[in-house]
Amino acid sequence: MQGEATTIRITENEGKLDAIPQNRTPGSGRAGAKSWQYSDHMENIDGYLMKYTNLVTGWQYRFFVLNNEAGLLEYFVNEQSRPQKPRGMLPLAGAVISPSDEDSHTFTVNAISGEQYKLRATDAKERQHWVSRLQICTQHHTEAMGKMMSQAQGQHRDLIQSIEGLSAVPGLSSLDPDVLMLKATSMATMNCLNECLHILHLQQVARQRSSLGAGPTIEWLEPKLPDILKNGSSSLGNFATEEGLLQGSQLELSSPESCSFSGEREDIDAEDELEDSFTDREEDLGVVEEERSIILHLLSQLKLGMDLTRVVLPTFILEKRSLLEMYADFMSHPDLFVAIADGSSPEDRMVRFVEYYLTSFHEGRKGAIAKKPYNPIIGETFHCSWKVPRNVEASGESPQGNPEPASTQEPYQVRFVAEQVSHHPPVSGFYAECQERRMCVNTHVWTKSKFMGMSIGVSMIGEGCLHLLEHEEEYTFTLPCAYARSILTVPWVELGGKINIACAKSGYSAAITFQTKPFYGGKLHKVTAEVKHNPTNAVVCRVQGEWNGVLEFSYTSGETRAVDVTKLPVTRKHVRPIEKQGPTESRRLWQHVTESLRQKDIDKATEHKRILEERQRTEERHRAETETPWRTRYFDREGEGWVYHKPLWKTSGFKS
Numbered sequence: 001m002q003g004e005a006t007t008i009r010i011t012e013n014e015g016k017l018d019a020i021p022q023n024r025t026p027g028s029g030r031a032g033a034k035s036w037q038y039s040d041h042m043e044n045i046d047g048y049l050m051k052y053t054n055l056v057t058g059w060q061y062r063f064f065v066l067n068n069e070a071g072l073l074e075y076f077v078n079e080q081s082r083p084q085k086p087r088g089m090l091p092l093a094g095a096v097i098s099p100s101d102e103d104s105h106t107f108t109v110n111a112i113s114g115e116q117y118k119l120r121a122t123d124a125k126e127r128q129h130w131v132s133r134l135q136i137c138t139q140h141h142t143e144a145m146g147k148m149m150s151q152a153q154g155q156h157r158d159l160i161q162s163i164e165g166l167s168a169v170p171g172l173s174s175l176d177p178d179v180l181m182l183k184a185t186s187m188a189t190m191n192c193l194n195e196c197l198h199i200l201h202l203q204q205v206a207r208q209r210s211s212l213g214a215g216p217t218i219e220w221l222e223p224k225l226p227d228i229l230k231n232g233s234s235s236l237g238n239f240a241t242e243e244g245l246l247q248g249s250q251l252e253l254s255s256p257e258s259c260s261f262s263g264e265r266e267d268i269d270a271e272d273e274l275e276d277s278f279t280d281r282e283e284d285l286g287v288v289e290e291e292r293s294i295i296l297h298l299l300s301q302l303k304l305g306m307d308l309t310r311v312v313l314p315t316f317i318l319e320k321r322s323l324l325e326m327y328a329d330f331m332s333h334p335d336l337f338v339a340i341a342d343g344s345s346p347e348d349r350m351v352r353f354v355e356y357y358l359t360s361f362h363e364g365r366k367g368a369i370a371k372k373p374y375n376p377i378i379g380e381t382f383h384c385s386w387k388v389p390r391n392v393e394a395s396g397e398s399p400q401g402n403p404e405p406a407s408t409q410e411p412y413q414v415r416f417v418a419e420q421v422s423h424h425p426p427v428s429g430f431y432a433e434c435q436e437r438r439m440c441v442n443t444h445v446w447t448k449s450k451f452m453g454m455s456i457g458v459s460m461i462g463e464g465c466l467h468l469l470e471h472e473e474e475y476t477f478t479l480p481c482a483y484a485r486s487i488l489t490v491p492w493v494e495l496g497g498k499i500n501i502a503c504a505k506s507g508y509s510a511a512i513t514f515q516t517k518p519f520y521g522g523k524l525h526k527v528t529a530e531v532k533h534n535p536t537n538a539v540v541c542r543v544q545g546e547w548n549g550v551l552e553f554s555y556t557s558g559e560t561r562a563v564d565v566t567k568l569p570v571t572r573k574h575v576r577p578i579e580k581q582g583p584t585e586s587r588r589l590w591q592h593v594t595e596s597l598r599q600k601d602i603d604k605a606t607e608h609k610r611i612l613e614e615r616q617r618t619e620e621r622h623r624a625e626t627e628t629p630w631r632t633r634y635f636d637r638e639g640e641g642w643v644y645h646k647p648l649w650k651t652s653g654f655k656s
Helices: 124-168 177-210 286-290 292-300 323-329 334-342 346-364 591-598 602-626
Strands: 008-010 017-019 046-052 059-067 072-076 088-091 096-099 106-110 116-120 318-322 372-374 381-388 412-422 427-434 439-451 456-468 473-477 481-485 492-503 508-515 526-533 538-546 550-555 560-564 635-638 641-644
Touching (some): 059 124, 106 124, 318 323, 318 591, 323 381, 323 427, 323 439, 334 346, 334 381, 334 412, 334 427, 334 439, 334 456, 346 473, 346 492, 346 508, 346 526, 346 550, 412 635, 427 641, 439 641, 591 602
Parallel strands (some): 318 372
Antiparallel strands (some): 046 059, 046 116, 059 072, 072 088, 096 106, 106 116, 412 427, 427 439, 439 456, 456 473, 473 492, 481 492, 492 508, 508 526, 526 538, 538 550, 550 560, 635 641
16 A cells, blocks of 8 residues: 555545546645755644544545644545545644554554544655654643643632632631632642643653654553552452352352363353343442442542553442443344344435444443443353344235234344453453344454543444345444543443444445533533435435434435434343353353342442452463463454354355
């Protein structure tokens, strides 16, 4: 691709490439007209760079503009579209600009928000020019933020002095509750701003040091975890009981030499599965209120931006299910999933997929309170299925060919399997299929959580792919971030971020934005989406509303349609009874923790959880000592992802 860099240029139609005139390179524009000599003055530059989008789309030429005055890096589809709204932009204050060590042309721009642009210049000189100009702009705007911080500190001091001087004013007192609240709010705001400025400073140092090292990284910026918060060491004082097994509910424990989480694949008999009878809803806030002192103790150990992957969290904030089962609960509207294949056109099928995607998150949450599902243990699995009534007209089946009414026909069956394929990093693979409709979806997700002050953010890193074999279409998609807000009072869940759905064959794509609530005003849980036909750049459908409320679909024909997520029918999954499950299936594995949480016996639940995690660590040490590699059961590593071992698209009889 690098060898073609001077002969390819993006056209206005997204994703298509045309030849660039040989007398103009992609790096031309004001950036190309300048000499490559480094200088310290600020300079607005623009030009073509290649931007990495995803595994499907790959690299695309985009026209980039460095706006020094605003401190923004903006990009457009091409130079001609520059008068229009930018396709995307990154604020550079606090950003990290990093030349890549994979080649001499590539570099990354990592914004303080976590968003990243991976870019490629024509050659090493052009990369150096962009990197140096971006770094100068970044330093200028980061220092400007520091000056603003100094001004804010001065205003804070003036406020405190004014409050302390109220005693001399008749009728006012510095001990008035409202005045004390104002003082505390100002102090908390300044502390938060100081932490943010500290992180920005660390990133500035990282950028300076990365130029001396082999390759830059941001991970080391996260403060080192104190030993007390690491898995494998003692938990926080109030989080665990004494060592030893609990009486009355013996766990299935054995030494790693005689038992391992890794095992043989198991064929699940659908006849063994029964309709799920569990109706746990996470509505009880009492325990959270009672244990607020423990939460405060935990928060005192954390720093802004800290990776929480290895932090032992208190048991009382846990949901009564594993993360693997939570992924299954996102499939609680299997009728909408199956209906995707009924779409009469590529456009219709993309809109149906967007509808299924947007309606899946509400039922995946068990109640309004933000609690955390169990971290799956490596090798843990979860199996279930759903029965979906047949729709004769939608599926195209002929009533004449089958006089039996749809209500008496065997329902479609959607099968689901999930497995925790990695421990560090924590990666889950899950797969669902409907053989009768020749459709399946394969997804791998790495959950990465970090501390954000009064919130916890969880990034869902990974990718999924829906296969419609009947239409020979593949839909790739990503997942939004999740946030647990107000963790000191009544914690609640919010989704945020931009995700994309794309079908390379049809040329249709969808851009979905989960909007987080602004600090002042605004609505909760807002989401917008736009379905586009990329070859013509035509928008065919727009969606707006709340992902846990009402969604409104608007079509180019003027037609509108509303979907109330809260009123959609929920199909109960079918799960084998615990006594018929294997020892590493989620419900059997966590049954004692779940039962203790139902009984509100937090000490007992904590001990059962500790024993499970200790067994995992023991087995991990044993594998390291014996140099025994971990073997997954249902998912195989393919490139950067994980794929189900027997997907429909590889199965004889289901191939097109």
